[in-house]
Amino acid sequence: MINYIDSILKYTDNVDYTGFKNNSMMIEACVFNLSQIGELVNKLDKEYIMKYPEIPWFKMKGLRNRIVHD
Template identity: 30%
Template sequence: MSKVTLSLTSILEAIEKIENYTKEFSTADDFYHDEKSFDATMMQFVVIGEMISKLDESFKKEHSNIPWQKIKGFRNIVAHNYFGIDADEIWDIIKNRIKPLKSEIEDLISTF
């Protein structure tokens, strides 16, 4: 398995864990107050950012339809400003941005 495929697969696995950890919650508040699920989900956002940093810049430029830098920047917020995280913002990302990212990563993996 190539370095790119390994990184993309790790991103996909992290997304699937986020989906699994959050599926039982119906509101940001419920999710935020379940410490284990919230913490586990935040760790998966860190994993996604770490895997993005392992991708070559040329690969990211070639697939610029994915906002790599923005996603990696979000990882930095999670890692360095953990106690300042807005649960509603996280919830919005989980509910509205994870599925499209998952589809794009799956499409990329299918090309290898």
């Protein structure tokens, strides 16, 4: 999961909103990584999720579902 987050941060380093929205390859790369993060959240044990309630696990999973199914 950390690797996917690091990739998104690397891709978007020093990129403003306009630069991001005009770069379809960057958008697709970030969307892919976000979907992978959401997929990994699906595989976490409920105990682990409950141990870190400050992390928006269900939003991450929900974003993955929107990316993949919408």
